[in-house]
Amino acid sequence: MLDAVIWISLTALAIALPLYGPRWQLRRVLARPLPAEAEAVLRRNIPPYGRMAPALQAQLRQLVVQFLHQKKFIGCEGLVVDDEMAVTIAGQACLLLLNRPSKVYPSLHTIMVYPSAFVAQRHSVGPGGVVTPDRQSMLGESWDDGRVVLSWDDVKNGARDWTDGHNIVLHEFAHQLDSESGRANGAPYLGSVSNYRQWSEVLERDYQHLRFSAMYRQHSVMDHYGATNPAEFFAVATETFFEKPWQMAEHHGELFGEFLKYYRVDPRDWQAAPLPPPPPEPEAAPRLYSFAAGW
Numbered sequence: 001m002l003d004a005v006i007w008i009s010l011t012a013l014a015i016a017l018p019l020y021g022p023r024w025q026l027r028r029v030l031a032r033p034l035p036a037e038a039e040a041v042l043r044r045n046i047p048p049y050g051r052m053a054p055a056l057q058a059q060l061r062q063l064v065v066q067f068l069h070q071k072k073f074i075g076c077e078g079l080v081v082d083d084e085m086a087v088t089i090a091g092q093a094c095l096l097l098l099n100r101p102s103k104v105y106p107s108l109h110t111i112m113v114y115p116s117a118f119v120a121q122r123h124s125v126g127p128g129g130v131v132t133p134d135r136q137s138m139l140g141e142s143w144d145d146g147r148v149v150l151s152w153d154d155v156k157n158g159a160r161d162w163t164d165g166h167n168i169v170l171h172e173f174a175h176q177l178d179s180e181s182g183r184a185n186g187a188p189y190l191g192s193v194s195n196y197r198q199w200s201e202v203l204e205r206d207y208q209h210l211r212f213s214a215m216y217r218q219h220s221v222m223d224h225y226g227a228t229n230p231a232e233f234f235a236v237a238t239e240t241f242f243e244k245p246w247q248m249a250e251h252h253g254e255l256f257g258e259f260l261k262y263y264r265v266d267p268r269d270w271q272a273a274p275l276p277p278p279p280p281e282p283e284a285a286p287r288l289y290s291f292a293a294g295w
């Protein structure tokens, strides 16, 4: 009888451990605060962090703890990924997850970090289906098999200038969010059908505007790379939303509104409004000519 009880208990444990083990472990990890040195990295390398309300800072720290616990970092080409690199990447990636229930990029397991821009092997298909091997220099990549690849030099640069609209971590992790809803197509998970309808109407219109600006090399708040396809448009618009929120709100009001609803934060709270352009120089007073008569 005792043997049977022990046998049943052991079987129950064998079933429960793989099911609940990771959850118990996560709960234990989340109960521990982010170490002070890691918080100092957030302050140093993620300018919005210092301007957030304490409750939002606490949320971000918790997301970072979960991210660091669940994801594996691999250094490439001899790079050793230290705590500063991991926390900087995790902190920027988790900015996209604030104020909503999130499983923290559930299908992502590995972040590969190169020291600088890396070369990726590609194949381009030419006329007649001829496949040609192609080598491309990349700053980052997002794969739907659970990997993100980043150039550390470019992560650092993105952290240093938070107002230029370029941030490789925000870009690649926006792709991850996009692919959570199936194929990356510029529409992340939005809930109701009416949300998708509104999203696609607004994004399609601004995407076509950006394509036009790119074609005619006109100035745009968003980088012209966003005109490549709808998935790149969403990733570039995400960079713009977090780094140039004032300009995006002014020039792409409806798009900004959709991103406010989706990301549930207003990055204008973390950034001073850009200074208005200087007033035009006053016109020079008409020059008075005097004629010296009598020569």
Ligand SMILES: [Zn+2]
Residues within 6 Å of the ligand: 171, 175, 231, 232, 235
């Ligand atoms: Zn991209």
